[in-house]
Amino acid sequence: SLIQKNDRLKINKTLTMDTLNPQVKAVEYAVRGPIVLKAGEIERYLEEGGTKPFSEVIKANIGDAHAMGQQPITFLRQVVALCTFPELMDSPSFPEDAKWRARRILQGCGGHSLGSYSASPGVECIRKDIAAYIEQRDEGVPSDWENIYLTTGASDGIMTILRLLVSGKDSSRTGVMIPIPQYPLYSAAISEMDAVQVNYYLDEDNCWALDINELHRAYQAAKQHCQPRVICIINPGNPTGQVQSKKCIEEVLHFAYEENLFVMSDEVYQDNVYAPDCQFHSFKKVLYEMGPEYFSSVELVSFHSTSKGYTGECGFRGGYMEVINMDPEVKAQLVKLLSVRLCPPLAGQAAMDVIVNPPQPEEHTFKQFHQEKSSVLGALAEKAKLTEQILNAVPGIKCNPVQGAMYAFPRIFIPPKAVEEAKALGMQPDMLYCLRLLEETGICVVPGSGFGQKDRTYHFRMTILPSIEKLNVLLGKVRDFHISFLKEYSGLE
Amino acid sequence: SLIQKNDRLKINKTLTMDTLNPQVKAVEYAVRGPIVLKAGEIERYLEEGGTKPFSEVIKANIGDAHAMGQQPITFLRQVVALCTFPELMDSPSFPEDAKWRARRILQGCGGHSLGSYSASPGVECIRKDIAAYIEQRDEGVPSDWENIYLTTGASDGIMTILRLLVSGKDSSRTGVMIPIPQYPLYSAAISEMDAVQVNYYLDEDNCWALDINELHRAYQAAKQHCQPRVICIINPGNPTGQVQSKKCIEEVLHFAYEENLFVMSDEVYQDNVYAPDCQFHSFKKVLYEMGPEYFSSVELVSFHSTSKGYTGECGFRGGYMEVINMDPEVKAQLVKLLSVRLCPPLAGQAAMDVIVNPPQPEEHTFKQFHQEKSSVLGALAEKAKLTEQILNAVPGIKCNPVQGAMYAFPRIFIPPKAVEEAKALGMQPDMLYCLRLLEETGICVVPGSGFGQKDRTYHFRMTILPSIEKLNVLLGKVRDFHISFLKEYSGLE
Ligand SMILES: Cc1ncc(COP(=O)(O)O)c(C=O)c1O
Ligand SMILES: Cc1ncc(COP(=O)(O)O)c(C=O)c1O
Numbered sequence: 004s005l006i007q008k009n010d011r012l013k014i015n016k017t018l019t020m021d022t023l024n025p026q027v028k029a030v031e032y033a034v035r036g037p038i039v040l041k042a043g044e045i046e047r048y049l050e051e052g053g054t055k056p057f058s059e060v061i062k063a064n065i066g067d068a069h070a071m072g073q074q075p076i077t078f079l080r081q082v083v084a085l086c087t088f089p090e091l092m093d094s095p096s097f098p099e100d101a102k103w104r105a106r107r108i109l110q111g112c113g114g115h116s117l118g119s120y121s122a123s124p125g126v127e128c129i130r131k132d133i134a135a136y137i138e139q140r141d142e143g144v145p146s147d148w149e150n151i152y153l154t155t156g157a158s159d160g161i162m163t164i165l166r167l168l169v170s171g172k173d174s175s176r177t178g179v180m181i182p183i184p185q186y187p188l189y190s191a192a193i194s195e196m197d198a199v200q201v202n203y204y205l206d207e208d209n210c211w212a213l214d215i216n217e218l219h220r221a222y223q224a225a226k227q228h229c230q231p232r233v234i235c236i237i238n239p240g241n242p243t244g245q246v247q248s249k250k251c252i253e254e255v256l257h258f259a260y261e262e263n264l265f266v267m268s269d270e271v272y273q274d275n276v277y278a279p280d281c282q283f284h285s286f287k288k289v290l291y292e293m294g295p296e297y298f299s300s301v302e303l304v305s306f307h308s309t310s311k312g313y314t315g316e317c318g319f320r321g322g323y324m325e326v327i328n329m330d331p332e333v334k335a336q337l338v339k340l341l342s343v344r345l346c347p348p349l350a351g352q353a354a355m356d357v358i359v360n361p362p363q364p365e366e367h368t369f370k371q372f373h374q375e376k377s378s379v380l381g382a383l384a385e386k387a388k389l390t391e392q393i394l395n396a397v398p399g400i401k402c403n404p405v406q407g408a409m410y411a412f413p414r415i416f417i418p419p420k421a422v423e424e425a426k427a428l429g430m431q432p433d434m435l436y437c438l439r440l441l442e443e444t445g446i447c448v449v450p451g452s453g454f455g456q457k458d459r460t461y462h463f464r465m466t467i468l469p470s471i472e473k474l475n476v477l478l479g480k481v482r483d484f485h486i487s488f489l490k491e492y493s494g495l496e
Numbered sequence: 497s498l499i500q501k502n503d504r505l506k507i508n509k510t511l512t513m514d515t516l517n518p519q520v521k522a523v524e525y526a527v528r529g530p531i532v533l534k535a536g537e538i539e540r541y542l543e544e545g546g547t548k549p550f551s552e553v554i555k556a557n558i559g560d561a562h563a564m565g566q567q568p569i570t571f572l573r574q575v576v577a578l579c580t581f582p583e584l585m586d587s588p589s590f591p592e593d594a595k596w597r598a599r600r601i602l603q604g605c606g607g608h609s610l611g612s613y614s615a616s617p618g619v620e621c622i623r624k625d626i627a628a629y630i631e632q633r634d635e636g637v638p639s640d641w642e643n644i645y646l647t648t649g650a651s652d653g654i655m656t657i658l659r660l661l662v663s664g665k666d667s668s669r670t671g672v673m674i675p676i677p678q679y680p681l682y683s684a685a686i687s688e689m690d691a692v693q694v695n696y697y698l699d700e701d702n703c704w705a706l707d708i709n710e711l712h713r714a715y716q717a718a719k720q721h722c723q724p725r726v727i728c729i730i731n732p733g734n735p736t737g738q739v740q741s742k743k744c745i746e747e748v749l750h751f752a753y754e755e756n757l758f759v760m761s762d763e764v765y766q767d768n769v770y771a772p773d774c775q776f777h778s779f780k781k782v783l784y785e786m787g788p789e790y791f792s793s794v795e796l797v798s799f800h801s802t803s804k805g806y807t808g809e810c811g812f813r814g815g816y817m818e819v820i821n822m823d824p825e826v827k828a829q830l831v832k833l834l835s836v837r838l839c840p841p842l843a844g845q846a847a848m849d850v851i852v853n854p855p856q857p858e859e860h861t862f863k864q865f866h867q868e869k870s871s872v873l874g875a876l877a878e879k880a881k882l883t884e885q886i887l888n889a890v891p892g893i894k895c896n897p898v899q900g901a902m903y904a905f906p907r908i909f910i911p912p913k914a915v916e917e918a919k920a921l922g923m924q925p926d927m928l929y930c931l932r933l934l935e936e937t938g939i940c941v942v943p944g945s946g947f948g949q950k951d952r953t954y955h956f957r958m959t960i961l962p963s964i965e966k967l968n969v970l971l972g973k974v975r976d977f978h979i980s981f982l983k984e985y986s987g988l989e
Contacts, residue, residue, distance in 0.1 A: 263508065318612050
């Protein structure tokens with residue numbers, strides 16, 4: 004090189020966009036993307052006394068219940084506080100039901116302290132509680148606690164299992180089937196690991212149901228250029244809010260069996276079902292009911308989390324996965340991989356324990372617990388209905404029923420003029436739409452393009468988490484915005 | 497294929513040792529390896545009434561202070577309990593000093609709840625507290641809170657930074673320089689990411705000091721087959737317990753500057769310095785003192801954790817990293833990568849906040865806090881000395897001073913007969929030694945081969961965490977075992 008070494012050093016960084024791991028560069032993650040940065044900017048501007056046509060930013064971009072004002076479940080927090088500060092065991096203001104749970108958890112911890120590392124798969128008694136919970140949930144289908152692994156949120160579990168399945172080296176050959184629209188953790192993980200994303204499209208015209216023919220199509224097409232080895236399902240769906248029927252789950256499992264696919268079933272919204280004609284069916288239970296031929300062979304991992312349901316404890320980073328039919332040698336490799344990161348956070352493990360081992364009818368704490376739980380789930384059901392109704396009354400918006408989870412994913416008509424304008428600006432049309440919505444109303448939602456959608460269809464994802472009052476305001480503003488947006492871009496034609 | 501599809505399906509798993517990500521297979525992790533599994537087995541055997549020549553297993557294999565009986569720092573737990581269950585703000589038994597900290601942390605949380613996701617880099621006010629702490633620790637060297645990222649334990653930070661630096665695709669070209677012996681998270685991460693591990697050997701004859709000539713040797717040798725781009729340093733050292741001198745750190749930084757290396761400085765043991773003639777020097781402060789030429793150019797990340805120091809809060813999975821001189825575009829990529837996993841656990845973030853913002857002399861809680869802190873650190877210093885002394889009195893064991901961290905890494909003489917026997921069994925000689933030690937005495941330590949060591953030298957790592965009483969028993973048993981081991985294998989020659 005002509006440039007002297009010392010001069011070069013002063014100018015060049017070691018780690019630049021050119022030398023950065025290209026797979027990191029390839030990752031896209033919209034839920035915390037440019038819209039959210041913009042929302043932050045506007046918030047600071049308002050705080051500093053700036054004026055806007057609105058007084059506050061309403062964040063409907065992320066499934067973070069407590070941030071939207073949902074109160075924690077008292078009992079859960081009592082147990083975790085007792086574990087954190089065991090001196091509280093002497094306090095008469097903590098219920099005995101919480102104390103015995105906390106004592107039991109601490110007995111399972113090294114030195115009886117939440118401050119010790121647990122075994123990498125988690126605290127043994129919590130794993131046992133989880134297995135018992137699953138057996139009860141699935142009406143007797145057996146669950147082995149040694150198949151349960153605590154995780155740092157479901158995110159961590161999903162990444163870990165994909166890591167086992169996807170090789171960095173010849174990974175361009177491993178296909179991972181994911182729904183479109185999807186929760187972008189999946190596409191991000193696939194990019195980061197350099198696997199091949201195999202899209203199967205959910206059927207918007209049929210309440211975002213999973214269509215088995217579409218699975219076959221996607222699989223056959225993918226086989227031309229990669230080896231599809233994994234299928235991911237999100238049920239209830241994020242961002243699409245559908246709850247899958249038993250028949251549909253059977254079809255997926257049969258397909259996985261036939262094609263020898265590893266099944267990853269993301270069931271973090273298993274407690275979030277609102278539509279009266281829907282019910283949560285776990286993939287495991289359905290597999291069991293398909294008979295021993297299936298139940299003893301299909302490799303299935305299902306994920307759960309403290310972040311959703313009625314607890315909404317996102318910050319605890321609690322979660323677990325149940326791993327079925329995994330090769331024992333591979334399981335040992337899984338444990339090794341988990342060991343490198345030592346263990347999931349103990350407070351999250353304790354929170355998970357309360358979720359799977361809540362107050363029982365004969366316990367004193369049951370009434371308050373039950374009341375708090377029903378109140379959260381009742382309000383969510385109401386908000387799911389409200390959101391669907393108001394959105395569907397807007398011309399140019401069409402919203403499937405929010406059967407479960409915490410999101411509406413309405414389809415929005417964007418006039419060709421607006422599509423052109425977005426293209427000229429180098430952005431997705433629904434990004435333009437969401438940016439305008441944010442700037443004009445203070446409402447922060449995520450463009451559908453961040454989750455994937457059929458070409459030339461546009462959507463946004465909003466959570467149903469704001470209070471009913473705020474949600475009404477929000478939906479009214481969306482309506483007004485949408486009407487004036489249509490007018491602006493159609494009127495100018 | 498001749499076998500019918502359906503038959504194949506019933507027999508073969510999708511995920512087997514053959515199809516497993518080979519990089520996962522390549523990972524080695526001894527700290528929780530076969531020795532620890534064996535220890536668990538023996539523990540269960542004893543619990544079930546089995547008999548052994550000892551009554552309990554003493555686990556000196558892992559740096560887990562609470563598991564070894566260390567008590568939590570009261571003030572830290574008070575703050576976290578208040579954050580977890582804010583109803584306790586009304587309790588007169590919690591000190592005001594803890595309450596205002598908890599209130600401040602909660603104010604920084606969405607919905608004032610520990611149950612909300614934080615921004616991916618962590619809660620803003622905690623990042624600010626950390627920056628203030630670093631400035632104070634480094635006697636005025638500026639720290640920008642936007643360079644601070646909370647992590648899920650230091651492990652998570654280390655993995656994340658390596659992920660930026662190592663590409664999965666042409667990664668076989670990225671060399672990562674690590675000390676030998678090392679904390680095996682590093683070798684595990686390097687295997688998982690398929691980078692090239694570049695060993696530089698610490699100088700056992702010189703108290704495990706880092707030798708700049710050895711760095712040059714390792715670098716030049718590595719350049720023949722890869723591109724060394726990162727250097728990792730652990731100071732104070734794990735497993736080696738040395739504390740690096742300022743001069744030595746200057747040399748490393750100068751070397752990194754000259755060779756354009758990214759510096760990862762693992763400083764999780766920064767509060768664990770026992771030797772009266774040693775002092776912790778942060779890489780950042782030393783870099784600053786080398787002048788603006790260096791301070792404005794060397795890319796440096798330093799890691800800290802709640803797991804070590806005097807708090808030992810491993811289970812909280814708290815930690816942070818400070819990132820200096822990173823390219824702004826790369827920083828945006830870092831934030832994106834962190835976003836995919838959403839955020840570090842909030843209780844761990846709160847615990848980290850207490851560590852960087854502890855009670856001050858004018859606060860009521862100062863006295864107890866200070867007492868607890870000094871008592872932990874005083875006992876560790878005493879145990880460091882004790883361990884070195886007793887081990888060095890055993891013929892065939894040579895132990896460098898435990899200047900800092902939590903481990904002794906004595907060199908052990910293993911007679912040729914034992915080496916041969918181990919080879920015949922297909923195991924490392926120090927693995928044979930440690931297995932025998934465990935089976936005969938119940939003491940669980942980790943073979944040196946799990947950390948790396950010079951050929952034909954053998955070591956084990958033990959923590960100095962057991963109580964003084966237990967440590968005395970443990971060291972006595974090691975001595976007796978070692979003497980009889982020598983006798984057995986030398987006598988038979
Ligand atoms: C479908 C789905 N899976 C997984 C996650 C990850 O959640 P966590 O890591 O907080 O458990 C989320 C979070 O929104 C989700 O919606
Ligand atoms: C040198 C070193 N770095 C990092 C870690 C990771 O610790 P944690 O992830 O608990 O913060 C450890 C744990 O023992 C360590 O010894």
